[in-house]
Amino acid sequence: MNAVADDVVPVDEAERTAWDRGELRPPAEIAPGLWCIPVEIPEGTLPGTLAYAVLGGDGVHLIDPGWDTPGNLSRIEEALAAAGRALSELATVVVTHHHPDHLGLAARLRDRTGARIAMSSAERRVLGVVVDPAATDPAAYRHTVERWGVPRDRHAELLASFTRPSLTGDVEPDVLLAHGDVLDLGGRRLEVVATPGHTGGHVCLADREARLLFTGDHVLPRIYSGVGIGVLPGDEPLGDLLDSLDRLAPFDAFTVLPGHEFRFTGLRERRARIAAHHLRRTAEVAALVDELGDSPVWEYAQRLTWTAGWQGLDGFWLHSALRQTEMHRELVRSGRARAWLSPG
Numbered sequence: 093m094n095a096v097a098d099d100v101v102p103v104d105e106a107e108r109t110a111w112d113r114g115e116l117r118p119p120a121e122i123a124p125g126l127w128c129i130p131v132e133i134p135e136g137t138l139p140g141t142l143a144y145a146v147l148g149g150d151g152v153h154l155i156d157p158g159w160d161t162p163g164n165l166s167r168i169e170e171a172l173a174a175a176g177r178a179l180s181e182l183a184t185v186v187v188t189h190h191h192p193d194h195l196g197l198a199a200r201l202r203d204r205t206g207a208r209i210a211m212s213s214a215e216r217r218v219l220g221v222v223v224d225p226a227a228t229d230p231a232a233y234r235h236t237v238e239r240w241g242v243p244r245d246r247h248a249e250l251l252a253s254f255t256r257p258s259l260t261g262d263v264e265p266d267v268l269l270a271h272g273d274v275l276d277l278g279g280r281r282l283e284v285v286a287t288p289g290h291t292g293g294h295v296c297l298a299d300r301e302a303r304l305l306f307t308g309d310h311v312l313p314r315i316y317s318g319v320g321i322g323v324l325p326g327d328e329p330l331g332d333l334l335d336s337l338d339r340l341a342p343f344d345a346f347t348v349l350p351g352h353e354f355r356f357t358g359l360r361e362r363r364a365r366i367a368a369h370h371l372r373r374t375a376e377v378a379a380l381v382d383e384l385g386d387s388p389v390w391e392y393a394q395r396l397t398w399t400a401g402w403q404g405l406d407g408f409w410l411h412s413a414l415r416q417t418e419m420h421r422e423l424v425r426s427g428r429a430r431a432w433l434s435p436g
């Protein structure tokens with residue numbers, strides 16, 4: 093087996109190859125009574141989500157069932173049939189976070205089977221904020237654009253890109269999870285590890301006995317997932333993300349079962365790589381504080397290094413750059429960045 097990037101080693105090289113080709117692999121039993129079921133994402137750039145099914149004497153339990161499409165419902169049904177089980181046996185749907193490529197199918201599965209839906213109580217609050225009409229209120233966004241100090245002639249393109257109806261429906265979970273809770277599913281004990289950052293209430297699930305870690309979108313083998321995509325007011329998603337990466341240290345020797353791409357080992361190296369990826373920009377912001385002080389986000393953003401170049405950023409990408417800058421500035425301003433930026 094070869095390390096592909098960042099010292100990450102795929103468990104099965106064919107999974108990585110399939111991902112790179114944009115193909116969904118057939119469902120497969122990856123551990124006794126544990127199946128990986130790749131499901132589609134109908135829009136965007138990622139080919140799919142990795143759903144996981146735990147088959148037990150107490151029923152079938154799904155982790156992150158994926159986007160709500162008829163094709164995905166069939167995929168899950170057929171995978172269970174291949175394993176000698178039926179969709180009607182579904183007892184639990186656990187989600188790592190509320191995004192449509194993870195939570196999407198949960199409510200439909202509950203309607204069909206009566207399964208219970210479990211998510212963290214923090215993520216339930218985040219979902220409440222995300223589906224609130226206020227979250228997509230252009231007047232509130234205009235206020236943000238002004239606070240960022242964006243020049244008048246750039247307001248229109250930012251507001252035009254602000255057409256993002258929530259893709260996630262409101263879902264009331266049956267079970268609320270908290271850090272440290274243990275779910276007993278099909279004979280596996282899955283420990284809930286709070287890992288806010290990607291969203292405000294994201295969780296990972298650790299099977300200590302089998303040394304498996306379900307990481308959702310918190311840790312992916314090569315992709316750097318976005319930060320703060322659904323948070324509570326006052327959250328500091330970047331600082332939370334860095335804390336959440338540290339929190340996984342006890343599981344460094346576990347096999348990682350992520351929400352996208354492929355299963356891998358090398359969590360310690362990957363955690364370090366993700367932290368370093370974000371902290372590069374934090375360090376850039378920190379170096380500007382003496383000079384720029386309380387200047388608005390716009391003044392900072394145009395001094396940072398952007399892949400597309402600052403002049404090349406427009407519309408949604410300009411928004412994204414400004415939001416990222418704001419998060420790094422918050423991290424520096426709160427003093428929380430110091431622990432990570434200081435050498436040693």
Ligand SMILES: [Zn+2]
Binds near residue numbers: 191194309351352
């Ligand atoms: Zn995802």
